[in-house]
Amino acid sequence: MxxxxxxxxxxxxxxxxxxxxxxxxxxxxxxxxxxxxxxxxxxxxxxxxxxxxxxxxxxxxxxxxxxxxxxxxxxxxxxxxxxxxxxxxxxxxxxxxxxxxxxxxxxxHGEYLTPGQGLWKTLNTLLLAVAFVVSWLMSLISPAIVAGIIYYIYTIIVGFTGNPVAETSGLAMDIEWWSLLIAGGLIL
Structure with a gap:
């Protein structure tokens, strides 16, 4: 070639x-x-x-x-x-x-987001609105998950180093507290 x-x-x-x-x-x-x-x-x-x-x-x-x-x-x-x-x-x-x-x-075919006429168009418009709300809610959940992970990591660090405000030692926490932290980490 x-x-x-x-x-x-x-x-x-x-x-x-x-x-x-x-x-x-x-x-x-x-x-x-x-x-x-x-x-x-x-x-x-x-x-x-x-x-x-x-x-x-x-x-x-x-x-x-x-x-x-x-x-x-x-x-x-x-x-x-x-x-x-x-x-x-x-x-x-x-x-x-x-x-x-x-x-x-x-x-x-220019109305591809909400095609159809009459009831069919109304249902498509409603479906589009529901999809928008679900997408918006999902965008709000993502920052909440990130904040939860950051708080979880902070809690583990405080567990090992102690909390200077509460004047507790790092390893003095109860076994139940550690169990909750580990379970929460597995869920995330």
Whole structure:
């Protein structure tokens, strides 16, 4: 398997871009001053995909999308990019993009956190709220566990060294107290 140099990759890419423009009957710049044009779509999940869809629909309406040599995307922008590429490949035409059917499908699936309608949507919303509360409570429990472990370690140290405030010696604690400390440590 051979490798290509950076320059070879750039030249091959420019050849492909020129072929694309010729196929679409578009002008292109000179070798000294190419006029490559790209569009970048941001990420952000399905909601970003929906916004990007509207953005590209507008660019397509004015014939700008067809002139783009590059479409660079991440995450939600990638959903939209995939839709554009698949539709163009299937129909071979920029005019077939962004049909009402496609837009409606994107709108319908744009609410992925609480999908559905009527009672189903209400149940999904309730489930989302319960999941949020449980997650919030779990985030409160973690610091409490850490505080308990720190207190447990402090108690063991005081058990060996004594408590200067209570003026007790370190090893003078009862066997019951040590049993509780060991049991508590095993539970943690």
């Amino acid at each position: 051979s490798t290509y140099t950076y320059r070879e990759v750039i030249e091959k890419e420019q050849e492909q871009l020129k072929l694309r423009r010729e196929k679409l009957q578009q002008e292109h710049g000179t070798d000294e001053q190419p006029d490559w044009f790209g569009i970048a779509l941001s990420g952000g999940g399905i909601r970003s995909a929906t916004i990007n869809l509207g953005f590209l629909k507008t660019l397509n309406k004015f014939g700008i999308l067809q002139k783009a040599d590059y479409l660079s995307t991440v995450s939600g922008g990638g959903y939209t990019h995939s839709y554009v590429q698949a539709t163009i490949k299937e129909h071979g035409d920029f005019d077939r993009l962004f049909t009402k059917e496609h837009i409606d499908a994107m709108r319908q």
